[in-house]
Amino acid sequence: MRDGGSITIKEVAQLAGVSIATVSRVLNHHASVTADTEQRVREAMLELGYNRNEVARSLKIRHTRTIGIIAPELSNTFFMEVVETMDCILTPHGYTMIICSSNDSVQEEQRKLQVLIERNVDALVVIPASDEGGHFLTKALSGIPVVLVDRKIPALHVDTVLTDNRYGVRQLVAGLVHEGFSRIGFIGGDMHIPTANERFHGFLEAMDDHKLKPEKEFVLMDGAMNQYSGRALMEEALSRPNHPDAFLFANDSLHLGATTYVTECVSPEVRSKLVFASFDYLHYAPLLRFCHYAAAQPMEKIGKAVAALVLKRLEQDWSGYPEEVVLRPEIKVMSANGGIPFMIVRAETPVQ
Amino acid sequence: MRDGGSITIKEVAQLAGVSIATVSRVLNHHASVTADTEQRVREAMLELGYNRNEVARSLKIRHTRTIGIIAPELSNTFFMEVVETMDCILTPHGYTMIICSSNDSVQEEQRKLQVLIERNVDALVVIPASDEGGHFLTKALSGIPVVLVDRKIPALHVDTVLTDNRYGVRQLVAGLVHEGFSRIGFIGGDMHIPTANERFHGFLEAMDDHKLKPEKEFVLMDGAMNQYSGRALMEEALSRPNHPDAFLFANDSLHLGATTYVTECVSPEVRSKLVFASFDYLHYAPLLRFCHYAAAQPMEKIGKAVAALVLKRLEQDWSGYPEEVVLRPEIKVMSANGGIPFMIVRAETPVQ
DNA sequence: GTGAAAGCGCTAACAG
DNA sequence: CTGTTAGCGCTTTCAC
Numbered sequence: 001m002r003d004g005g006s007i008t009i010k011e012v013a014q015l016a017g018v019s020i021a022t023v024s025r026v027l028n029h030h031a032s033v034t035a036d037t038e039q040r041v042r043e044a045m046l047e048l049g050y051n052r053n054e055v056a057r058s059l060k061i062r063h064t065r066t067i068g069i070i071a072p073e074l075s076n077t078f079f080m081e082v083v084e085t086m087d088c089i090l091t092p093h094g095y096t097m098i099i100c101s102s103n104d105s106v107q108e109e110q111r112k113l114q115v116l117i118e119r120n121v122d123a124l125v126v127i128p129a130s131d132e133g134g135h136f137l138t139k140a141l142s143g144i145p146v147v148l149v150d151r152k153i154p155a156l157h158v159d160t161v162l163t164d165n166r167y168g169v170r171q172l173v174a175g176l177v178h179e180g181f182s183r184i185g186f187i188g189g190d191m192h193i194p195t196a197n198e199r200f201h202g203f204l205e206a207m208d209d210h211k212l213k214p215e216k217e218f219v220l221m222d223g224a225m226n227q228y229s230g231r232a233l234m235e236e237a238l239s240r241p242n243h244p245d246a247f248l249f250a251n252d253s254l255h256l257g258a259t260t261y262v263t264e265c266v267s268p269e270v271r272s273k274l275v276f277a278s279f280d281y282l283h284y285a286p287l288l289r290f291c292h293y294a295a296a297q298p299m300e301k302i303g304k305a306v307a308a309l310v311l312k313r314l315e316q317d318w319s320g321y322p323e324e325v326v327l328r329p330e331i332k333v334m335s336a337n338g339g340i341p342f343m344i345v346r347a348e349t350p351v352q
Numbered sequence: 353m354r355d356g357g358s359i360t361i362k363e364v365a366q367l368a369g370v371s372i373a374t375v376s377r378v379l380n381h382h383a384s385v386t387a388d389t390e391q392r393v394r395e396a397m398l399e400l401g402y403n404r405n406e407v408a409r410s411l412k413i414r415h416t417r418t419i420g421i422i423a424p425e426l427s428n429t430f431f432m433e434v435v436e437t438m439d440c441i442l443t444p445h446g447y448t449m450i451i452c453s454s455n456d457s458v459q460e461e462q463r464k465l466q467v468l469i470e471r472n473v474d475a476l477v478v479i480p481a482s483d484e485g486g487h488f489l490t491k492a493l494s495g496i497p498v499v500l501v502d503r504k505i506p507a508l509h510v511d512t513v514l515t516d517n518r519y520g521v522r523q524l525v526a527g528l529v530h531e532g533f534s535r536i537g538f539i540g541g542d543m544h545i546p547t548a549n550e551r552f553h554g555f556l557e558a559m560d561d562h563k564l565k566p567e568k569e570f571v572l573m574d575g576a577m578n579q580y581s582g583r584a585l586m587e588e589a590l591s592r593p594n595h596p597d598a599f600l601f602a603n604d605s606l607h608l609g610a611t612t613y614v615t616e617c618v619s620p621e622v623r624s625k626l627v628f629a630s631f632d633y634l635h636y637a638p639l640l641r642f643c644h645y646a647a648a649q650p651m652e653k654i655g656k657a658v659a660a661l662v663l664k665r666l667e668q669d670w671s672g673y674p675e676e677v678v679l680r681p682e683i684k685v686m687s688a689n690g691g692i693p694f695m696i697v698r699a700e701t702p703v704q
Numbered sequence: 705g706t707g708a709a710a711g712c713g714c715t716a717a718c719a720g
Numbered sequence: 721c722t723g724t725t726a727g728c729g730c731t732t733t734c735a736c
Contacts (some may be wrong), residue, residue, distance in 0.1 A: 005494065005495050006713095008493070008712095008713055008714085009713070009714070010713080017724065018722075018723085019723045019724075020713090020715095020723090020724095021715085021716085021722070021723060021724075021725095022721090022722060022723075023714095024714065024715055024716085025715095025721095025722085027714090027715095028715080031721085032721055033721070033722085034721065034722090037721080037722085049490065049492060051466070051469050051470055051492050052470050052713095052714085053411075053470065053472065053712090053713050053714070054470040054471045054472065055407050055410045055411050055416060055471065055472050055712095055713085055714095056411050056712070056713035056714045056715090056728090057407075057713075057714055057715075058407045058714090058726045058728090059407050059408050059411050059712090059713080059714075059716085059729065059730090060713080060714050060715045060716085060727085060728050061715065061716095061728085064407060073436070074433075074439065074451075075429055075432045075433045075436050077427055077429060079429045080426045080432055080632040081426075081427045083426055084425070084426040087426065087452075087453055088455075096450060096452070096467055096471065097450070097452075098448060098449070098450050098451075099426075099449070099450075099451045100439075100448070100449075101436060101439055103440075114403075115448055117403050118403055118404050118405065118406040119406045119407065119448065120405065120406070120407050121500055122638060123359040128623055138401070139401055140358070140401060140403050142357065143357050181735070199498070226634060226705080256635070256636055256639070259639065260639065263638070263639070263641075263688075264638070264688050271675050283579060283608070284608055284636040284639065286612040286615070286616070287608070287611065287612065287615070287639040287640070287641075288635065288639070289615075289639075293532045336615075336616050358729095360728095360729055360730085361729070361730070362729080366711045368716080370706075370707085371706065371708075372707090372729090372730080372731095373705085373706070373707060373709095373732080374706060374707075375730095376731055376732085377705095377706085377731095379730090379731095380731080384705055384706085385705070385706085386705065386706090389705080389706085404729095405728090405730070407728095407729085407730095408712090408728070408729035408730045408731095409729080409730055409731075410712095411712050411713065411714090411728090411730075412711080412712050412729080412730050412731050412732085413712085413727080413731070414712070415728085433736095499723065578728085634723085684732055705733105705734105705736105706736085707735085707736085708733105708734090708735085708736100709732100709733095709734090709735105710731105710732090710733085710734105711730100711731095711732100712729105712730090712731090713726080713728105714727100714728090715726105715727095715728090716725100716726095717724105717725090717726090718723105718724085718725085718726105718729100719722100719723085719725100720721105720722085720723080720724095
């Protein structure tokens with residue numbers, strides 16, 4: 001906003017020879033304006049290059065038509081794909097998104113939350129950095145829609161849309177077992193990230209279903225769920241004697257890191273026996289050559305569900321609050337890598 | 353902004369037993385407030401859970417501490433990595449970013465520009481959807497910093513930060529030639545995308561440098577520069593008789609699509625002879641198994657340069673305007689795939 | 705050091 | 721159908 005430069009309704013009114021109220025009326029499509037007057041006003045606006053000042057308007061009407069988004073990372077394809085879908089739906093409704101990164105830190109998440117509150121966002125969508133979400137309990141948020149995505153915060157009773165992690169992991173294990181594997185390694189992440197936690201427990205349950213025992217030395221997890229830890233954990237697993245050939249990864253980054261490590265550093269003899277399964281299926285998934293089964297998160301469905309929920313609450317429809325939408329991942333069988341189609345196991349988790 | 357719910361300085365003033373002017377003073381760290389008064393005000397703010405209303409503030413001070421960003425896609429790692437770096441620098445300076453997607457369409461770009469103008473962004477950063485940028489010439493933008501990233505718009509004389517595309521492509525060609533290839537196919541994209549254009553012309557120049565002739569049937573380009581076109585174009589190239597073994601790709605998506613196609617559909621005999629070089633080097637680059645050389649765009653450097661430029665202009669330092677920062681990509685030799693280190697060819701393009 | 709008051713650009717009664 | 725006017729919450733002279 002450069003000083004003094006911008007045109008206001010006052011100047012438009014003057015040029016059109018009407019009052020500012022009339023200008024405001026044509027701006028807001030109030031019916032009660034003569035076609036002729038409207039014409040004059042429109043011409044004046046065009047001639048002056050008028051642009052409505054949304055911040056003045058927001059101050060007056062007491063909302064901003066802005067949705068705040070907080071995600072742990074901007075450079076994460078999964079998150080941004082979801083956000084992109086939301087954008088496609090929200091934009092036609094006149095909403096603009098302020099997207100913030102929490103940089104995977106609760107502290108930064110708190111700071112960004114503060115910023116968004118001060119900017120009077122009409123609604124808030126957050127992919128939490130962890131299961132610690134006390135800062136969302138502030139009364140500054142009371143009355144404004146908040147929807148949690150991908151990761152649940154137990155203490156927060158708000159609308160939530162999630163992927164069915166347990167279902168996904170069970171299917172992946174089922175695929176591996178169907179191929180004949182009875183020993184399966186697990187490579188996961190921080191138990192404070194709800195998704196990591198659920199995927200791990202889903203793994204334990206699935207193994208139990210098949211009367212299989214997880215082996216402690218081959219259930220590896222550390223704080224991060226990134227490429228580097230995937231690499232390191234894979235190296236650690238393969239360095240141990242008598243390691244399994246089948247591994248399950250809790251997300252795409254771990255999987256990617258592990259695949260890179262194996263491709264670059266592991267002998268063809270052991271490499272050729274390796275079989276992977278993993279959560280996530282992103283655009284580069286076809287290159288993950290050891291992968292037989294993947295649980296593709298329905299990013300578009302998630303985005304649509306979130307947008308619908310936000311819009312619904314924004315219209316003051318609070319029916320069913322708080323809603324929990326659980327979406328199933330799609331199980332991909334990567335036959336090009338040797339995956340074998342198998343019967344999807346009976347679901348014990350909610351449908352859709 | 354839920355109606356009536358929020359606390360204003362008025363209420364804080366009342367509770368603290370001072371005037372709203374005083375509250376405003378402590379909010380803005382004006383020295384001329386007694387420690388004692390400040391204490392009382394701070395306590396009142398805490399007790400009431402006061403949050404400053406940035407929109408009211410913006411209206412008064414005539415700027416929003418908001419930077420508008422327009423990118424062609426949100427789910428593009430390259431763009432978002434740049435934005436993420438900017439965020440890290442801009443946030444500590446008190447700026448917030450509104451990130452918009454133009455969905456690769458000039459029309460949508462225009463619409464988002466309008467939104468950002470109406471929201472009074474203090475500065476604008478845009479990764480253009482094409483070389484058509486007439487809409488940025490509007491006088492509503494006069495006086496506010498605009499910086500173009502990655503793609504230049506000839507008609508727009510504003511600060512710009514670019515990757516040295518010609519340099520990158522020349523190096524890639526040099527690597528391939530050094531390995532002994534004299535026939536090199538080129539797979540690129542729409543000439544209206546400035547990067548695609550430059551990379552193509554860089555290819556022609558580089559071939560010329562080495563006294564090599566590009567072969568029309570193996571210089572393939574179509575509108576999109578995505579995975580699907582990469583796949584299709586690769587298929588087309590390989591279906592022609594007597595195709596070259598070396599191929600250069602104008603970006604990562606084309607490269608990824610082609611690699612997928614080759615991996616899945618091409619016989620081991622021809623596959624084993626294929627050697628790729630490509631612009632871009634993203635996190636999954638190690639999986640691109642036919643790639644010997646890649647030009648890694650310096651995403652962090654780009655982000656830093658953009659942020660610095662924005663900050664400089666925001667401080668009303670218009671020296672050197674319009675600046676054009678050209679950053680060199682880093683040439684990666686992927687020895688794990690068979691790449692051979694080679695002498696970087698003499699640069700004829702600006703350094704740094 | 706602190707308060708009173710004007711006004712940023714816009715919307716929405718309320719009159720006419 | 722149109723104009724006048726009173727704020728939205730905040731900052732900022734200008735007095736005291």
